[in-house]
């Protein structure tokens with residue numbers, strides 16, 4: 151299914167503009183929504199998940215009016231919120247069975263089939279009789295996906311699902327999501343660039359309620375060819391370089407500071423062409439390098 155968001159706006163009572171005329175088209179497959187903390191991602195996710203009202207704009211899931219036909223959307227939606235509580239003393243199987251009942255799966259045999267299937271799909275079958283309170287972060291997130299998948303949703307929204315997972319669990323969770331992306335629309339909100347680089351066929355970057363950039367990750371990277379330059383600087387040189395160049399990122403590498411700058415042509419000063427990636431796209435966009443944006447759009 152395709153999700154079409156047009157001019158979606160939301161200002162909270164305290165005056166914070168969380169969404170400012172956001173327009174995005176999200177096709178089938180995995181779509182990454184990338185942005186720093188406070189960008190408006192959760193506001194957008196909650197609005198799409200019919201849990202929160204916006205002020206203006208429209209959202210359609212194929213021909214369903216998401217803002218109006220909430221029940222129809224909920225039947226097609228699986229949602230994994232950023233924070234969700236679990237009853238610590240209940241086992242994974244008991245909890246999922248309970249959720250399945252709430253979803254209307256009243257036939258015991260059929261429910262068992264669905265619940266066991268989801269526990270297998272999320273690699274939790276072996277631990278199904280363990281209490282949720284003892285689950286690791288990764289197990290919790292996979293359990294969150296299992297409950298989101300009840301009812302065979304066509305649109306799956308996951309809000310920052312890999313924050314706090316160790317690398318092994320992250321890979322496991324990525325595999326699970328990418329399987330889902332084969333035939334469903336999966337919207338992944340994250341501030342972790344590599345989640346999007348690894349998984350998503352399409353992406354957008356949002357900040358302060360605005361969509362800054364949208365496209366296919368590789369094309370957005372290619373649009374920066376020849377425009378990202380790198381060099382090491384010492385700590386006391388950093389401020390001068392930041393003053394003289396459009397520094398988009400600084401990172402410590404084996405104790406030295408590597409800086410990446412945006413420049414249309416060789417900036418001199420000892421810079422060499424950088425091997426750039428999606429992080430450069432992200433940082434260049436957030437830093438407001440408008441030349442980069444114009445090219446990549």
Ligand SMILES: Nc1ncnc2c1ncn2[C@@H]1O[C@H](COP(=O)(O)OP(=O)(O)OP(=O)(O)O)[C@@H](O)[C@H]1O
Pocket residue numbers: 162163164166167168185186187188189190191192193194341
């Ligand atoms: N209920 C609320 N009332 C007032 N302001 C809010 C409310 N919820 C969010 N905000 C503000 O709206 C802005 C967008 O918040 P939102 O949670 O949507 O961003 P986010 O990109 O999901 O960030 P994070 O990654 O930190 O969750 C932030 O400035 C936030 O402080």
